[in-house]
Amino acid sequence: MAEITMRQAISDALREEMERDDKVFIMGEEVGVWGGTYAVTKGFFEQFGEKRVKDTPISEAAIVGAGIGAALVGLRPVSELMTINFAFVAMDHIVNEAPKLRTMFGGQMKVPLVIRTAGGGGRQLGATHSQTPDAIFAHFPGLKVVSPGTPADAKGLLKSAIRDDDPVLYIEHAAMYQVKGEVPAGDFTVPIGVSKVQREGSDVTIVSYSRGLQLSLQAAEQLAGEGIRVEVVDLRSLRPLDMGPVIASFQKTNRAVVVEEGWKSYGVGSEVVSRLYEEAFDYADAPIKRVAQKEVPLPYNQALEQSALPQVADVVAAVKEVL
Amino acid sequence: MAMKKKDHLELYRQMVLIRRIEERAAELYQEGKIGGFLHLYIGQEAVSTGLISVRKPEDRVITAYRDHGVAINCGISAKQVLAELLGKETGISKGRGGSMHMADVEKNFWGGHAIVGSHLPVAAGMALGDQYLGNQAVTICMFGDGATNIGFFHEALNLSKVWNLPVLWVCENNQYGMGTSVNRASAVEEIHKKAEGYAIPHSRLDDGMDLIKVRESSATALEYVRSGKGPYFLEIVTYRFQGHSMGDPQRYRQKDEVTQWEKTDPIGIYNRYLIKQELASQADLTKVEKAVEEEVKEAVVFAENSPEPGLDTLFDYMYASEEHNHG
Numbered sequence: 001m002a003e004i005t006m007r008q009a010i011s012d013a014l015r016e017e018m019e020r021d022d023k024v025f026i027m028g029e030e031v032g033v034w035g036g037t038y039a040v041t042k043g044f045f046e047q048f049g050e051k052r053v054k055d056t057p058i059s060e061a062a063i064v065g066a067g068i069g070a071a072l073v074g075l076r077p078v079s080e081l082m083t084i085n086f087a088f089v090a091m092d093h094i095v096n097e098a099p100k101l102r103t104m105f106g107g108q109m110k111v112p113l114v115i116r117t118a119g120g121g122g123r124q125l126g127a128t129h130s131q132t133p134d135a136i137f138a139h140f141p142g143l144k145v146v147s148p149g150t151p152a153d154a155k156g157l158l159k160s161a162i163r164d165d166d167p168v169l170y171i172e173h174a175a176m177y178q179v180k181g182e183v184p185a186g187d188f189t190v191p192i193g194v195s196k197v198q199r200e201g202s203d204v205t206i207v208s209y210s211r212g213l214q215l216s217l218q219a220a221e222q223l224a225g226e227g228i229r230v231e232v233v234d235l236r237s238l239r240p241l242d243m244g245p246v247i248a249s250f251q252k253t254n255r256a257v258v259v260e261e262g263w264k265s266y267g268v269g270s271e272v273v274s275r276l277y278e279e280a281f282d283y284a285d286a287p288i289k290r291v292a293q294k295e296v297p298l299p300y301n302q303a304l305e306q307s308a309l310p311q312v313a314d315v316v317a318a319v320k321e322v323l
Numbered sequence: 324m325a326m327k328k329k330d331h332l333e334l335y336r337q338m339v340l341i342r343r344i345e346e347r348a349a350e351l352y353q354e355g356k357i358g359g360f361l362h363l364y365i366g367q368e369a370v371s372t373g374l375i376s377v378r379k380p381e382d383r384v385i386t387a388y389r390d391h392g393v394a395i396n397c398g399i400s401a402k403q404v405l406a407e408l409l410g411k412e413t414g415i416s417k418g419r420g421g422s423m424h425m426a427d428v429e430k431n432f433w434g435g436h437a438i439v440g441s442h443l444p445v446a447a448g449m450a451l452g453d454q455y456l457g458n459q460a461v462t463i464c465m466f467g468d469g470a471t472n473i474g475f476f477h478e479a480l481n482l483s484k485v486w487n488l489p490v491l492w493v494c495e496n497n498q499y500g501m502g503t504s505v506n507r508a509s510a511v512e513e514i515h516k517k518a519e520g521y522a523i524p525h526s527r528l529d530d531g532m533d534l535i536k537v538r539e540s541s542a543t544a545l546e547y548v549r550s551g552k553g554p555y556f557l558e559i560v561t562y563r564f565q566g567h568s569m570g571d572p573q574r575y576r577q578k579d580e581v582t583q584w585e586k587t588d589p590i591g592i593y594n595r596y597l598i599k600q601e602l603a604s605q606a607d608l609t610k611v612e613k614a615v616e617e618e619v620k621e622a623v624v625f626a627e628n629s630p631e632p633g634l635d636t637l638f639d640y641m642y643a644s645e646e647h648n649h650g
Contacts, residue, residue, distance in 0.1 A: 051455065054486075057482060062478035062479055064444070065445050065478075066444050066445070066447045066451055066482060069444070069447060069449035069450070069462075070448040070449070070451050071452075072433065072445070072448070073383070073449050073456070075455060092438055092441050093445075096441070097441055097442075097445065101434070102641065102642070103640045103641050104416065105424060105426040105428075106414075106415070106418070106419045107639065107640035108428045109426070144642075144647075165642075165643035166647075
């Protein structure tokens with residue numbers, strides 16, 4: 001297995017899917033001539049041409065809405081939103097159109113659309129450009145929401161998303177493009193709606209995803225030095241949410257911490273903890289803890305911003321609290 | 324464009340069928356058999372009937388929530404429309420959509436979209452799909468005057484011209500967005516002029532109550548788009564005789580305004596035209612009307628006797644991947 005960056009893994013998945021199926025095309029702001037604002041689609045315009053790599057106006061509702069329309073008539077569009085912060089101006093199409101059409105018209109339509117976008121903070125972009133609103137989107141039945149935490153999952157999940165017949169919101173983390181990891185060679189997929197144990201342990205369960213996974217794995221490594229064996233479960237998909245491996249791990253360790261980069265209130269952690277209490281209450285030996293972003297619009301100042309974002313030390317502290 | 328007698332009678336039939344279905348729907352609503360919102364198409368029949376009568380089968384149709392008439396013109400049966408209104412499994416959307424969400428993909432009718440303006444970007448995408456696939460189809464996107472004040476409209480029009488998409492934008496200007504008249508809501512009263520801002524050629528038909536004129540304007544506009552020149556914007560002025568939806572007290576307009584417009588009833592205009600031009604006799608038209616009344620009567624019986632969707636089917640159509648269709 002080769003070690004490649006998250007950026008490379010996502011780029012490879014997109015390119016391979018476009019080579020495999022000529023119904024796959026991408027559209028979004030600066031995906032073409034510019035090569036993608038995070039350089040994920042660098043070289044695509046040259047390789048696939050204007051027809052399949054479409055630069056759009058700054059019109060997010062049209063980027064997603066036109067993606068829905070093209071999907072309805074038989075294509076497999078990948079609509080790119082430069083950041084998830086811009087998804088709010090396309091909210092109607094993401095949550096009120098794409099996920100509804102199939103149910104609303106009695107199964108007549110399918111919407112094989114991928115909405116690719118990047119979220120997350122930590123880059124001093126200020127309050128409007130640094131958010132992790134993943135839970136908002138995961139709230140809506142009919143939509144699928146995935147967010148990989150490793151390069152291998154990034155590649156495999158994107159391939160699954162493109163081949164899926166339902167609308168999938170694929171959330172990358174803007175500060176993770178340089179993260180490296182082992183990625184199997186060639187074509188492979190990672191199923192949507194399947195959580196995965198990323199590190200085995202027996203003392204405590206950490207549940208996380210995306211950049212929270214990286215924090216959790218680092219915390220687990222640090223805690224291992226103190227003799228604490230942490231199991232890390234990666235959700236990978238927020239909807240459908242696969243609680244199976246989470247509950248199995250909790251039944252083994254009886255202690256859990258949920259780590260996410262979004263705000264704590266009404267967040268992914270709120271959902272996971274509720275489900276653990278509802279479905280495995282008797283296994284709890286300690287109150288479950290949540291590590292999340294402090295509840296404030298993220299400031300520009302680096303020290304202030306970092307103080308609001310969850311850190312490895314916060315995860316370590318939370319694990320020690322539940323032990 | 325020239326039509327034979329049977330074609331005229333068919334269009335007359337469609338207009339009368341829409342009228343009778345809507346009248347019956349209003350009664351069924353009052354009886355509590357139809358839930359939710361109910362927006363009637365009464366008064367606007369010539370627009371959809373004329374427009375859709377000149378489309379080719381490959382041309383796609385998409386509209387807003389006032390969709391029963393469009394559904395009928397696209398070939399959905401009275402039975403399927405009424406069953407949908409009653410929320411039955413035999414409805415065109417299997418009782419999942421209701422009044423505002425009817426579609427029949429096989430007949431190239433793509434709904435029935437209830438968030439004002441949201442279907443315009445979708446229509447652009449359908450046209451993009453046809454352009455990408457090399458299909459010769461035109462996407463016909465209908466919307467009301469109210470939709471031209473929302474951002475979706477502007478994003479979609481701009482995109483359609485930037486990419487030269489085969490889409491015909493049709494604004495059904497019935498002069499009110501709910502209860503707010505065009506001159507109180509839109510900076511531009513002649514709505515077609517908004518297309519100017521996106522370099523899209525445009526025109527306005529002031530008499531959208533006349534089916535023959537609607538057909539002519541629509542055919543010209545469709546031909547423009549079909550020739551590969553890109554999008555076209557057609558405004559058709561019309562009037563809804565009923566309120567915005569059931570239960571609208573209509574404080575925003577005077578009774579004689581409605582009465583005045585009712586004198587230009589599109590069905591009456593077409594009826595007089597057919598007789599005057601000797602394209603049909605009054606007896607022919609009465610026969611059509613009688614047949615429609617029978618059809619609607621049967622459709623109501625069908626709808627009322629149809630089964631409700633099984634409660635065990637609640638999750639059935641959520642995802643195409645069926646393993647995810649559960650609570």
